[in-house]
Amino acid sequence: MDARIRARAGDALAMLPHRPGLAYGPGPAQRLTFLPPASPAAGGAPLLLAVPGDAWGWLRATDLACLAPYLTARGFALAVLQHRPAGGSGLGHALHDARLGLAWLHGQAASLGGDPSRIVVLGAGRGGLIAALLAAGGWPAAFGLPPAPLAGAALLAAELAPHGLPPQQSPLRLPPPPAALRLLTASSGACDAAHLRQMHDYAAHAALAGCALTVLGPQPGSDPARLLLELGAPTPLSAALLQLADLSPG
16 A cells, blocks of 8 residues: 555544554454444444455555545444464464454454444455455354354455465365355456456355355456555445445445
8 A cells, every 4th residue: 555545544543433452362463453333333333354464564454544434434343453474374373363353353243332243354465365264164163153253255356375375275175155155356457367367266166155246347457455445435346345234335
């Protein structure tokens, strides 16, 4: 994300109601920032869990300040996850932390004014890989979660090759998402043919499992960071994200 945009976003975050540094685990990097919806919702607000792409630099807490006014005004609560850097471990530490963070958010949702049955995960770039792995089946019980802890997943220009993970940990080889999951995928003009094929294959994998699917094609000249900015304004992408949680873009 452009440094000037990031600086403005940091200033904006300071002006928004938010709770930084909430600990979802014992490590100093296992923290998240929570931004409540503009108005409390009866029964709890849907929760958007934004997962960063580790060292790839997208979806820091300050970045979400660009998106928060639009999304929280329409009913979302935002939880921006931070995790340990992958480093030499590949994606293993980051994936473990994301699972731990989702489990914490699910357990704390009601106390935060959220609805644990309406959690949507968002990831861009390699953060989209983590989001896809959170959406997969087979792992939630080990973290004390129900079999289908997510209502939806939004993958923006997701890089779905299993970086630093065994091949069997590819989202295409893991158990597919539960059929109740709503999946949104959006590609960017910067995606190459291999990147687009990964996203197509993953969408087909989820559709075969019965997931409701929304696919938005590449926007000319866009990159993952620009796709994120589209979520902070009335666009087809933000409308599709809101629909994952039955929220209105109006």
